[in-house]
Amino acid sequence: MxxxxxxxxxxxxxxxxxxxxxxxxxxxxxxxxxxxxxxxxxxxxxxxxxxxxxxxxxxxxxxxxxxxxxxxxxxxxxxxxxxxxxxxxxxxxxxxxxxxxxxxxxxxxxxxxxxxISPPKKAERLPKVVEAELLKTILDRPPEDLLEKRDLAILELLYSSGLRLAEVAALNLQHLDLNEHLVRVIDGKGGKDRLVPVGQVALIAIKEWLSIRQEWLSAASLLDRDDEALFISQKGGRLSDRQISRRVKRYAEQSGVNINLHPHLLRHSMATHILESSQDIRLVQELLGHADISTTQVYTHLNFNHLAKVFDAAHPRAKRKKESDK
Missing domain, CATH: 1.10.150.130 (Tyrosine recombinase, N-terminal domain)
Known part of the structure; x- marks a missing residue:
């Protein structure tokens, strides 16, 4: 209340x-x-x-x-x-x-x-993005214990589906459809539900976590346990936004990568990497749950360098000469 x-x-x-x-x-x-x-x-x-x-x-x-x-x-x-x-x-x-x-x-x-009253003008800040290879280093590190297996499932889901922190924390087991490779986001920003695909690697990590989750729930007291929550603590309670953020940051640190990784950074990175591969801004809009495409268009600015490289490689009049040809 x-x-x-x-x-x-x-x-x-x-x-x-x-x-x-x-x-x-x-x-x-x-x-x-x-x-x-x-x-x-x-x-x-x-x-x-x-x-x-x-x-x-x-x-x-x-x-x-x-x-x-x-x-x-x-x-x-x-x-x-x-x-x-x-x-x-x-x-x-x-x-x-x-x-x-x-x-x-x-x-x-x-x-x-x-x-x-008009809102104050704010400087347009482009969201930060983690390079795909750097994320691969983090996500490919084998979990050291059961806690890290849970954390890896969270990271994989965040990066695979681009969910907001609050959306991940609010997920229940019933929102996950393993057969259809989908997750239903309930009451996302603006009170709108949406279906988001979950990648194969993320599904594998989540399936491993689900067996651990069941063990933790079985051992938890009735007062502490949350049978509906997808991601829980060792005591059986639903993980809070803050707990998830801390665990995401810790997993990256344990991977030896010097970045302040947080859930929204994974969301930005997913959106940028999808746009680089597909060039489909409408797809990214749907995945992120943006009501207005103008919100999604910030990623087109981030994508400019990638587009320039594609242009240089693909256009017959834009291909750069090799050193030996000069």
């Missing part, structure tokens, strides 16, 4: 009531990750409004909201309050827009002040 006081028990404001009602309905439709983002955005706004003695949502107009976002953008080192990046501010503002739309529909406010 997501509510404002779950984050800060000290928050005591009339504003919490509508925020909690909104979160209660929102979490029934969208993913836990998405609900958590809205919860954090609202709790931070309510703390700010309470300090300024604002205790009714209609009082949070465009001016107040704009001042709040400036406050979040500046940060304060003395109070150990980090400034939000442009990307974080955009996410923050998007969450508030959804909430004020809810208030508008309930006729608690007369307009949506968040709609009148």
């Amino acid at each position: 997501f509510n404002i006081n779950e984050i800060d028990k000290e928050i005591d404001s009339p504003l919490c009531q509508e925020a909690n009602l909104f979160l209660s309905g929102y979490q029934k439709i969208y993913s836990p990750h998405s609900a958590r983002v809205k919860q954090q955005a609202l709790s931070q706004l309510i703390v700010y409004l309470k300090e300024r003695e604002i205790d009714a949502w209609p009082e949070c107009d465009e001016r107040v909201l704009r001042e709040y976002l400036i406050f979040k953008a500046k940060g304060d080192r003395r109070k150990q309050r980090e400034r939000l990046s442009s990307a974080s501010l955009e996410t923050h503002l998007a969450a508030l827009r959804i909430f004020f739309t809810y208030l508008l529909e309930k006729e608690i406010v007369t307009y949506n002040p968040a709609r009148l």
Whole structure:
């Protein structure tokens, strides 16, 4: 159950009531990750409004909201309050827009002040990518124990199917179709389900993990075990996002590769490598679960060097002369 006081028990404001009602309905439709983002955005706004003695949502107009976002953008080192990046501010503002739309529909406010504020411009950053050969070094290393067999299954699935971290953590055994080589992603970003293919190597790693998983569940107490979760700890509980991230990073470190490997980096790498091989941006869009192809198009920038090499090799007027021909 997501509510404002779950984050800060000290928050005591009339504003919490509508925020909690909104979160209660929102979490029934969208993913836990998405609900958590809205919860954090609202709790931070309510703390700010309470300090300024604002205790009714209609009082949070465009001016107040704009001042709040400036406050979040500046940060304060003395109070150990980090400034939000442009990307974080955009996410923050998007969450508030959804909430004020809810208030508008309930006729608690007369307009949506968040709609009148443009998100800050953010510098376009290309996602980092790990070279295929480097990933091969990591993934080809034999697991040293049962924990690493589980971790390898996670890495192979992340790289094979390009799932988000939260999507992997939320996977249940029933979402996996070993016969059809598919995994069903439930309530992905935007609350949309999708079917994603799983590669042969990833399937082998997952099958090895499933026998270990059953042993761990059998040994776990009824209170700790999660019979539905695909990836569990030795105690039988579902792995959290943080636990998965730590294990992914550790597996790479144990492989002797000097990179900070994390799940999203594997997702970016998968998308780039698929695009290099297929030149099919629509395919990559479907695999990643992007609603808008403009989100996927960032990978076309990453793919430029590869395309240039293909062009040089394939076009009769672009082939580069060998040193001996000069």
